[in-house]
Amino acid sequence: MRLTEVAKALGGELVRYKRLGGLGNEGFKLEVRDGRRIRRYAVKLYQGRNARLKAEKELALFRLMPRHGLRAPRIALVDLEGEFAGRPLLAWEWVEGVTAEKVLERKKSRVTAARALGAALARLHSIPLEELSPRLFGRGESFWRSEAEALRLLARLAGPRGRVASKVARTLEELRVERPALVHGDYNPGNVLMARDGVYIIDFEDARVGDPVFDVAYAYAFMSAGRKWELAKAFVLEYFRLSGLKARCFSSRLTAAAAKLYLFLNLKEVISVFKRKMGILYPLADIAFLRPFKRHLEMLAGGRATCPSSALA
Numbered sequence: 001m002r003l004t005e006v007a008k009a010l011g012g013e014l015v016r017y018k019r020l021g022g023l024g025n026e027g028f029k030l031e032v033r034d035g036r037r038i039r040r041y042a043v044k045l046y047q048g049r050n051a052r053l054k055a056e057k058e059l060a061l062f063r064l065m066p067r068h069g070l071r072a073p074r075i076a077l078v079d080l081e082g083e084f085a086g087r088p089l090l091a092w093e094w095v096e097g098v099t100a101e102k103v104l105e106r107k108k109s110r111v112t113a114a115r116a117l118g119a120a121l122a123r124l125h126s127i128p129l130e131e132l133s134p135r136l137f138g139r140g141e142s143f144w145r146s147e148a149e150a151l152r153l154l155a156r157l158a159g160p161r162g163r164v165a166s167k168v169a170r171t172l173e174e175l176r177v178e179r180p181a182l183v184h185g186d187y188n189p190g191n192v193l194m195a196r197d198g199v200y201i202i203d204f205e206d207a208r209v210g211d212p213v214f215d216v217a218y219a220y221a222f223m224s225a226g227r228k229w230e231l232a233k234a235f236v237l238e239y240f241r242l243s244g245l246k247a248r249c250f251s252s253r254l255t256a257a258a259a260k261l262y263l264f265l266n267l268k269e270v271i272s273v274f275k276r277k278m279g280i281l282y283p284l285a286d287i288a289f290l291r292p293f294k295r296h297l298e299m300l301a302g303g304r305a306t307c308p309s310s311a312l313a
Contacts (some may be wrong), residue, residue: 005042005084007032009077010091016132023273025054025205031095040094041076044131045087046205052080054205055088057136061182061204062092067125070120071198097195104189104223104231114223114231117192118238121219125181125212125243132182132209140180143210147256148172154263161266167251168259171252179245181212188222213245217253221261225296258300265294 007014012032026045031038046054059080065072073092080088093142103113119282151169156163185206192201216239226230240247264270274290275282 002085003028003030003043006030006077006089006091009079009084010034010039010041012039021277023270024048025051030091032039041091042073042094043077043089043091045085045089047087052088053136055080055090057207059090060092060133060136061207064127064131065124065201068123070123071195071200073200073202095193095195095200097193097200099190100192100194100199101189103194104228110231111234113194114234115238116199117189117219117223118235120192120201121187121215121244122239122242123183124184124201125130125197127182127213129180129182129209135208137182137209140177140209140211143177143180143183143208143214144172144175147214147260151256151260151263154260154267158263158266162263164298165259165263168255168301172256175249175252176212177211177255178249179212180209183208183210183212184215187215187219189219190222211253212243213247213249213253214257216240216259217250218257220254221258221297224300225293248255255303259296262294262297262301265290265297 003017004014006031010032012034015031015033015038018029025047028043030041030043059075059078062072062075073095075090075092077091078199082088100113100117104110119284148169151165151172155165184204185208186203191201191203193202216236220232220236223235278285
């Protein structure tokens with residue numbers, strides 16, 4: 001990894017680096033000496049056949065979001081050709097903050113944090129579609145058809161566990177996008193940073209135009225894990241209050257989002273990544289978090305979760 005070249009392109013000398021978490025692309029925290037100062041940067045290297053497209057999406061949104069009241073990291077280096085590290089990369093000034101996932105564990109501030117997540121998502125969905133490139137983000141007409149195809153593919157790859165998706169995939173083909181909007185695609189508390197100056201949404205490589213309620217359902221699946229229904233409810237109510245959308249189609253979107261996430265987490269390749277990144281801690285994390293979370297997702301996908309009937313009232 002040529003991080004020393006990246007540091008030079010950022011205008012300094014590499015002092016140290018730290019590899020960051022993530023299942024897909026590689027991320028690093030770099031400390032770069034610029035004269036007498038040490039500057040900190042986040043560097044993201046994009047992988048896969050659509051690596052450049054992912055980088056272009058994230059770059060476009062980081063530049064666009066501040067115009068619509070959303071905070072975004074300050075881009076410091078753009079290398080879409082992979083000149084410095086062999087793959088497309090973006091580098092931005094390090095944001096001092098913690099993930100919303102950690103804030104939601106704090107009893108005193110977690111309901112406020114849940115509402116902040118809802119407010120940030122409502123604002124993201126309000127970005128005018130005419131400001132989004134159709135080449136990068138599409139137009140949204142085939143959103144649910146694509147989701148059905150993706151779910152069937154994941155079901156085949158997941159083997160016997162894929163049975164949970166068969167009925168859900170058929171249902172998705174009947175859904176329609178009533179009000180197209182920018183969809184994050186992976187909106188969850190781990191992809192939102194809480195900093196002193198506000199909320200930062202990150203990881204936009206899956207962003208596209210589609211059904212905004214999918215994002216709401218996807219985040220709800222995360223936030224309601226561990227029977228934290230009050231947090232999920234606070235998030236959802238704040239979102240619908242600010243967005244002006246109706247929650248009448250929420251349950252079908254929830255089963256779709258939960259099924260997709262459940263199958264993804266059961267892929268052999270994803271499990272291998274978890275094992276590699278967690279090392280000797282994987283067995284403990286599997287028992288304490290991954291297995292309960294998968295059971296939760298399976299119940300949501302099958303409509304069997306014990307969610308209070310008033311969750312969206």
